[in-house]
Amino acid sequence: MKRNVLIVMCAGLFVVLLDVTIVNVALPSIAADRHAGLADLQWVVDGYQIALAGLLLTGGTLGDRFGHRRVVLAGFALFGVASAGCALAPGVGALVAARAVQGVGAALLLPGTLAVITRTFPGGKERARAIGVWAAVGSAALPAGPLLGGVLVQTFGWPAIFAINVPLIVVIFVAVLRVAPADVPEPRPVDLPSTVTGAGTLLVLTYAVIEAGREGPDWRLFALAAALLAAFVLIEKRRESPMLPLGLLRRPSIAVGTIGSAIMNFGINGMMLLITLYLQGVLRLSPMTAGAALLPLFAPLALLSAPFGRLVARHGPRLVMLAGLVTLAVGMGLLLLVRAASPYLVLLPALTVIGLGAALLTPSVVALAMSDPPPGREGLVSAINNTARQAGGAIGVAVFGALAGTPGGPRFIGGLHGAAALAGAAYLGVTALTLTVGLTTRHHDKTLV
Structure with missing residues (x-):
């Protein structure tokens, strides 16, 4: 039973981390097929990473509050639907939006996969081995991305790097339902203002930098990013249970x-x-x-x-x-x-x-x-x-x-x-x-x- 939980959680981690590197090989093909410029390609990559970075802490909190098994399932479902959206995207804007939703799904499930493993393997040495396997699988996904991505793009076209996720996620979703144990939620508050200002800082700063490369710097955007960062710090200082204790x-x-x-x-x-x-x-x-x-x-x-x-x-x-x-x-x-x-x-x-x-x-x-x-x-x-x-x-x-x-x-x-x-x-x-x-x-x- 424990081994099955580890296999399923690691399989999910592998699929999600694969998307961190697999997309890079497809960028020139996306540019040619969708008439995308460099800034569009940057957003194809960053749409995923910004959503993941901005919501990763919140994903862990949601797992604590509603149960990690439940949140992991929600993350896989969202990631699978978004992967289908990426494969079917008619233009770059739709692709970037779907990539952002992929990032939200990843932010929900990544903290939960480790939390489920940690709770399934409570013993020190047993837990250490399980976490070691989890980390090794994550590392293996990085070189696998360019290799698999190159084969898929050249053989089937760039949508295949996203379409392949869908059947894999369906199998993993069913497996999680069957083998992952339910956990007891903890009454932890979700720090929505901190999430909005923190993720907003990263989003506006990234947009400002990408636009600076295309149109020249717009200092109003950098000022807005600074204001959002200041608001984030102020909110965190005043909260009794901050999302990021400074x-x-x-x-x-x-x-x-x-x-x-x-x-x-x-x-x-x-x-x-x-x-x-x-x-x-x-x-x-x-x-x-x-x-x-x-x-x-x-x-x-x-x-x-x-x-x-x-x-x-x-x-x-x-x-x-x-x-x-x-x-x-x-x-x-x-x-x-x-x-x-x-x-x-x-x-x-x-x-x-x-x-x-x-x-x-x-x-x-x-x-x-x-x-x-x-x-x-x-x-x-x-x-x-x-x-x-x-x-x-x-x-x-x-x-x-x-x-x-x-x-x-x-x-x-x-x-x-x-x-x-x-x-x-x-x-x-x-x-x-x-x-x-x-x-x-x-x-x-x-x-x-």
């Missing part, structure tokens, strides 16, 4: 781990957009070949996260985190060697080094954030860390796309270099922060990596 971020380990998570995805997700467009829009590779070409970027994360997680448990997160940050900065520096006429072999070392840096950084930033939580706040700190990753990725896609412009355009390669330099500088900035801030790491729990 006092948690005054703990150095949580703050640095959260910043590291955001900057990690800022650089990797933003650069993944540009590299995908470079492979198909500049080198003219087919979707299948481009998907295979991205494998060095994701394979280290899938293959090495567990060994590097053991390094974190043995030596502490700080040293491994520093190694990951420096490795990522070096990988971004190697991208400066790429030119419009460069063969793939020039790009390959950069992708491999970036993938290695991501494999080092992923377990260490989580472990650092989770090394000093207040008692009873472990789940919330983990959710904050995941939210930071998704938000950082959404902003990275917006910023890097604005810098590079259209693939094959006069400023694309220069913009790619500028984006790589910006990402490298950001990683070195977090390196300096990690070296200078006094960090408290009372324990290194292998279940967190």
Whole structure:
């Protein structure tokens, strides 16, 4: 019974995380088929990530309040319907809207899959193994996305990357009904004003950056984003039970781990957009070949996260985190060697080094954030860390796309270099922060990596 619950929850996690990377390979095909510009493609990616980042904390709260099994089922249903909407979308606007609904479904079910596993496996070692399997499945979804996406796009067309979700979600939904145990809801309030202002901040900021790349900066949009952020902070300070207790971020380990998570995805997700467009829009590779070409970027994360997680448990997160940050900065520096006429072999070392840096950084930033939580706040700190990753990725896609412009355009390669330099500088900035801030790491729990 317990094993079946783990299999079903991991299968659902795999399908949802697959959509994080599978869509990138399809972007050039979507652009050609729907006459979409770069800003439209950025929204195809960010519509999903903004909804996921903006509602992830709320999804966990809803699971506590109404029962995680029930909310997981609602999330799968919404994700499946939205996937069908993506496949059938007649235009880019409908596709972006459906992608946003996908993100809402993912925000509902992702916290719940881990919560259901945690409650199904109450023992320490048993729970650690189950969470390890859950994390490994999540890592495996990342390299699978470009490979599967390339095959589907080239064989059946881009709608297939969304259509394939529908029968899979139906099977998983039925399986959850059969095997997942019901849980007892907890009377937790839903912080709607914080959800609206927090998600609104990310949405307006992303829109402002994307529009700046297309039409030039509109400072009124940036001012609105700042006002929404100020409102979010004010609301959180005045609430007795805030969605995001700001006092948690005054703990150095949580703050640095959260910043590291955001900057990690800022650089990797933003650069993944540009590299995908470079492979198909500049080198003219087919979707299948481009998907295979991205494998060095994701394979280290899938293959090495567990060994590097053991390094974190043995030596502490700080040293491994520093190694990951420096490795990522070096990988971004190697991208400066790429030119419009460069063969793939020039790009390959950069992708491999970036993938290695991501494999080092992923377990260490989580472990650092989770090394000093207040008692009873472990789940919330983990959710904050995941939210930071998704938000950082959404902003990275917006910023890097604005810098590079259209693939094959006069400023694309220069913009790619500028984006790589910006990402490298950001990683070195977090390196300096990690070296200078006094960090408290009372324990290194292998279940967190």
